[in-house]
Amino acid sequence: MNTNRTLTQSIAGPALATGCILLIPLVAMQYTNEVDWTLSDFIVAGILLSGTGLTYKLITRKSGEIVCRIAVGFALFTGLFLIWVNLAVGIIGSENNPINMMYFGVIIVGITGAFIVRFKSPGMAYTMFAMAIAQVLVAAIVLITGTFRSPHVPVIEIVAVNGFFFILFVVSALLFRYASQVKVSA
Numbered sequence: 001m002n003t004n005r006t007l008t009q010s011i012a013g014p015a016l017a018t019g020c021i022l023l024i025p026l027v028a029m030q031y032t033n034e035v036d037w038t039l040s041d042f043i044v045a046g047i048l049l050s051g052t053g054l055t056y057k058l059i060t061r062k063s064g065e066i067v068c069r070i071a072v073g074f075a076l077f078t079g080l081f082l083i084w085v086n087l088a089v090g091i092i093g094s095e096n097n098p099i100n101m102m103y104f105g106v107i108i109v110g111i112t113g114a115f116i117v118r119f120k121s122p123g124m125a126y127t128m129f130a131m132a133i134a135q136v137l138v139a140a141i142v143l144i145t146g147t148f149r150s151p152h153v154p155v156i157e158i159v160a161v162n163g164f165f166f167i168l169f170v171v172s173a174l175l176f177r178y179a180s181q182v183k184v185s186a
Contacts, residue, residue, distance in 0.1 A: 010061070014053025018046055044087065052080045059119050067182050068121055071175035075128055078168040079107055082135075091161055092142055093151040099142060106134040106165075121180035128173030135166045 022042060028035040037045075056076050060069045082103060085091060092099045110131045117123020139162035142148050148158055 010057050011054065014050050014057060017053055018049040021049055022046060045084075048080060048083060052076050065179060065182060067175065068179040071121065071124070071172060071179045074168075074175055075110070075124070075172040078165070078172055079110055079131075081168070082165055083107060085161075092148055092153055092158065097151070099147045102138045102141065103135075106131050106138065109134045121176045125173045125176035125180060128169050128176055132166050132169035132173065135162055135169060138162065 022045060025035050025037050025045075026042075029037060056073055059072050063069055063072075086100050086103045087095055089095055090097050090100050091103060110127060113127030113130055114124065117127060139158055142158060143155065148155065
């Protein structure tokens with residue numbers, strides 16, 4: 001019986017947060033034509049938001065270290081933000097440009113690395129650095145192959161957006177590194 005209550009409590013927070021966040025575009029659709037979500041948009045957003053929240057709860061459930069919780073939250077937010085931007089508007093051209101599929105490789109690097117290092121802070125620091133490098137590699141491939149020319153995307157835009165995500169992944173890596181040092185000195 002206790003397990004059911006714990007499970008319900010773990011699910012309730014992310015579910016409530018997801019519902020509240022999804023109310024924003026739902027209400028906005030009533031007042032403007034600028035927000036035009038379909039049922040599938042709501043489903044995908046709901047899966048992404050609740051999945052991120054549940055993942056955060058699962059990973060941090062036994063961690064008492066606030067720095068570790070912040071590192072996990074920052075890493076998950078960065079990954080979610082990368083997926084969200086890519087699905088919503090696309091990073092290279094529109095969201096329909098197939099070259100944007102390479103950005104899911106960055107997420108795969110993160111998921112694979114997290115399982116390999118068993119979600120431990122020292123290894124997660126390396127995983128986040130690997131994601132930062134993967135982000136740069138995607139941008140480099142796009143620039144070297146010239147795929148940004150069709151449709152035309154300014155080089156500065158590619159560098160700026162990818163640089164932004166690179167910085168977020170590096171900050172996340174540094175947070176994990178700091179979290180692992182705090183555990184060692186404690």
